[in-house]
Amino acid sequence: EVAALVIDNGSGMCKAGFxxxxxxxxxxxxxxxxxxxxxxxxxxxxKD
Known part of the structure; x- marks a missing residue:
């Protein structure tokens, strides 16, 4: 079985998973x- 890798390169956070x-x-x-x-x-x- 082959699972697709999903990458969400958002403007603030990057998320990766299957x-x-x-x-x-x-x-x-x-x-x-x-x-x-x-x-x-x-x-x-x-402080001094």
Whole structure:
């Protein structure tokens, strides 16, 4: 028996699983990247 793999690449979450299952087997954020500006808020939250 061969099961079809279903991938839903949504705008916020990516879901993957097999056709016929009740729920996806894997759910993870579809946002991948890094911050545009590095080091702007260095030292915030630290007390003297």
């Amino acid at each position: 056709a016929g299952d009740d729920a996806p087997r894997a759910v993870f954020p579809s946002i991948v990247g890094r911050p545009r500006h590095h080091g702007i808020m260095i030292g915030m939250g630290q």
